[in-house]
Amino acid sequence: MSMRDSDGSGRARAATRASFGAFVRKPVEQPATSTSSSAQELRAESAENWPQDAVEVGAIVDAYGLKGWVKVAAHAEAHQGGDALLSASRWWLLKGPERKSAQMRQSKVHGDSVVAHLGGVADRDMALSLRGYRVYVRRSDFPALEVDEYYWVDLMGLDVVNVAGVSLGKVADMIDNGAQSVLRIEYADTGKDGKSVIGERLIPFVGVYVKTVDQAAKQIVVDWEADY
Secondary structure, eight states: OOEEOOOSSSEEEESSOOOOOOOOSOOOOBOOOOOOHHHHSOEEOOGGGSOTTEEEEEEEEEEETTTTEEEEEESSOGGGOOHHHHHOSEEEEEETTEEEEEEEEEEEEETTEEEEEETTOOSHHHHHTTTTOEEEEEGGGSOOOOTTOEEHHHHTTOEEEETTOOEEEEEEEEEEOSSSEEEEEEEEEEOTTSOEEEEEEEEEOSTTTEEEEETTTTEEEEOOOTTO
């Protein structure tokens, strides 16, 4: 299996050319949809109503225009897609203890960010009141992937073993180094003073090293020696 390099999208891809997030495909403006007025409202939410599969994908940084649109800094590079922000029908918003949600009525890429019109946000003042809210969408609302593509969020916490069956640790983070996605793996180790420490391995997420990703078994098999 060969791996395609990261494109700043929050997904790691398969194929052969040289990512807690969600994005990649060419953005398409989301049209307004007809929904009940209650569903379109900006409404308060409780922790109990918060989706269990909510994934943070950006943050509202400003108002956009005069008609209630907001400007969002996406965690993945918006000019390369921003799929989850563009395609999710509902956004979930969090700022400190305050939780809200709203129907996403329209959205599009604007420069290096995403701008959107949320249900119940009628003017610039309301849009400005949402500055600082972090934006979440349900993982189930992420666009479908092609074969051998993986969202970074789905790789977090997976066990990593090499082809000899030696455990190398767990995926703690993903890094985009500009050319490819990189697995950051943490494992239990012993320091020079004999005390327990957390060790780190960095393994490029490319086919020469990553052999299989089994999400059902929560395991990644890599061609990588424990002493690298």
